[in-house]
Amino acid sequence: MGGEAPRRPESCVPEIIEVEMYRRLAERTVGRRTERVELLHPEYCRGDTSPDELIAELADVAISSTSRHGKLLLLELSSGRDLGVRFGMTGRLIVDGEAAIDQLEYAANGDSPSWHRFRLRFRDGGNLLVSDPRRLGAVELDPDRSGLGPDAWSISAGELEIALSGRGGLKARLLNQSHVAGLGNLLVDECLWRSGLDPARPASSVSGDERASLAATILCTIDELDARGGSHRGDLHAERQHTGVCPLDGAALQRRTFGGRTTYSCPAHQS
DNA sequence: ATTGTGGCCTGCCCGC
DNA sequence: TGCGGGCAGGCCACAA
Numbered sequence: 001m002g003g004e005a006p007r008r009p010e011s012c013v014p015e016i017i018e019v020e021m022y023r024r025l026a027e028r029t030v031g032r033r034t035e036r037v038e039l040l041h042p043e044y045c046r047g048d049t050s051p052d053e054l055i056a057e058l059a060d061v062a063i064s065s066t067s068r069h070g071k072l073l074l075l076e077l078s079s080g081r082d083l084g085v086r087f088g089m090t091g092r093l094i095v096d097g098e099a100a101i102d103q104l105e106y107a108a109n110g111d112s113p114s115w116h117r118f119r120l121r122f123r124d125g126g127n128l129l130v131s132d133p134r135r136l137g138a139v140e141l142d143p144d145r146s147g148l149g150p151d152a153w154s155i156s157a158g159e160l161e162i163a164l165s166g167r168g169g170l171k172a173r174l175l176n177q178s179h180v181a182g183l184g185n186l187l188v189d190e191c192l193w194r195s196g197l198d199p200a201r202p203a204s205s206v207s208g209d210e211r212a213s214l215a216a217t218i219l220c221t222i223d224e225l226d227a228r229g230g231s232h233r234g235d236l237h238a239e240r241q242h243t244g245v246c247p248l249d250g251a252a253l254q255r256r257t258f259g260g261r262t263t264y265s266c267p268a269h270q271s
Numbered sequence: 272a273t274t275g276t277g278g279c280c281t282g283c284c285c286g287c
Numbered sequence: 288t289g290c291g292g293g294c295a296g297g298c299c300a301c302a303a
Contacts (some may be wrong), residue, residue: 012296013296088297089280134279134282134295134297136280136281136298166272167272175297185297231296258274262294274302275302276301277300278298278299281295283293284293285294286290286291
């Protein structure tokens with residue numbers, strides 16, 4: 001075996017794109033009525049909702065609509081309440097036995113019944129399932145969204161200006177969900193790489209022109225990677241490794257840590 | 272108000 | 288072949 005190509009499993013860590021895929025899949029549950037909920041791992045119910053309350057509220061209620069704010073998936077219930085689902089780093093949504101990510105990718109990571117944390121059973125016999133090996137995700141009724149910034153998929157230049165105002169590093173601000181909701185480590189690295197901006201720069205040092213460019217890049221990158229199938233399909237992604245080189249100019253990529261997150265950037269064209 | 276750190280958890284990969 | 292250490296893309300609490 002050659003062993004030249006880096007072996008990195010296709011991963012589907014839920015950033016904004018994956019959660020939007022989950023939301024589209026969850027659309028299949030709209031209009032359907034629940035029969036009961038299975039909280040297969042009680043600790044998966046967090047925040048202000050108790051397991052008993054969750055079980056009671058999700059028995060015999062219809063799904064009215066779905067929405068998403070950043071990485072938070074919301075199922076609006078006919079009772080007027082919302083069911084919020086966070087996916088952490090390893091959460092997956094499966095509706096009626098079908099995953100949002102296409103079969104090949106999904107099979108690469110597999111699935112195990114022991115990872116199943118939460119299931120809504122519908123009266124029609126189908127179900128909505130959250131599978132999450134690491135249990136870093138959670139479900140909660142009426143999650144507080146007041147701390148979330150504007151959704152990255154529709155962020156305007158003005159909203160980005162507000163998000164980047166104040167102190168702090170550029171990457172840290174973009175990752176902080178209270179400033180911009182939805183961007184994760186992969187998308188931020190990809191967007192900054194495409195924009196030619198150094199993640200270490202103070203956020204406030206980004207000029208108006210650079211900000212406008214970054215806002216446009218965020219929108220088109222999300223659209224493009226959505227079309228490609230996920231946030232791990234960025235141009236930079238294959239080079240996110242120790243020997244990685246910039247796909248643009250061939251420079252050896254710089255590997256640093258910001259806020260505990262591994263960051264890859266190009267020292268030649270990101271400044 | 273913001274950054275940095277550790278913890279939460281488990282799976283996976285690598286080296287021994 | 289098996290084992291132990293290190294690492295992981297999110298998020299939260301906490302300290303500084």
